[in-house]
Amino acid sequence: MPGIGSFVKSVLHGSHSELNPPETCVKPKMQDLLKADDIKKALDTFKAPDSFDHKKFFELVGLKAMSAENVKKVFKVLDVDASGFIEEDELKFVLKGFCKDGRDLTDKETKAFLAAADKDGDGKIGID
Numbered sequence: 001m002p003g004i005g006s007f008v009k010s011v012l013h014g015s016h017s018e019l020n021p022p023e024t025c026v027k028p029k030m031q032d033l034l035k036a037d038d039i040k041k042a043l044d045t046f047k048a049p050d051s052f053d054h055k056k057f058f059e060l061v062g063l064k065a066m067s068a069e070n071v072k073k074v075f076k077v078l079d080v081d082a083s084g085f086i087e088e089d090e091l092k093f094v095l096k097g098f099c100k101d102g103r104d105l106t107d108k109e110t111k112a113f114l115a116a117a118d119k120d121g122d123g124k125i126g127i128d
Contacts, residue, residue, distance in 0.1 A: 029077040030098060033070055038062045039098050046095070052109040054116060061098060075127050085124035088114055 030039070042060035046052045058064065063071060076082075078097040080090050092110045095102030105113065117125045 030074070033066070033074055033077075034062050034098070043095060043099055043102050047103065049103075049106050050108055052095075052105055052113070054113050072127055079127075085126055087124045091125070 038061050042057050045060060046057060063074065066074070075086070078090065078094055079086050080093075080097075081087075086094070088110060091114055092105050092107075094105060094113070096104070114123070114125070
């Protein structure tokens with residue numbers, strides 16, 4: 001089933017980059033994967049409601065420079081219920097997965113993100 005893995009691969013590619021040590025804004029599992037400064041910049045960029053652009057956000061947080069294995073690790077952090085999918089209710093809170101201070105996505109942003117990433121129309125995003 002196509003999902004976020006293929007979606008992310010189509011948007012992002014590159015090699016693994018150096019990672020910064022943990023900082024306060026990063027959830028414990030994210031701290032080993034992404035730079036706190038990159039996350040902060042991305043969250044600041046999309047602070048206003050209805051300003052979220054998933055492609056730009058992924059680029060700003062450094063997913064473009066990550067290996068496919070680490071992209072899967074990020075996916076697993078965002079898959080709060082560990083179902084193997086990111087459903088609409090989890091997607092609404094995706095920014096909090098990067099930082100506890102992240103805002104909730106608006107319904108409009110959530111639906112647009114889901115529509116872009118849900119390649120098979122089942123209402124959820126899979127890892128592959």
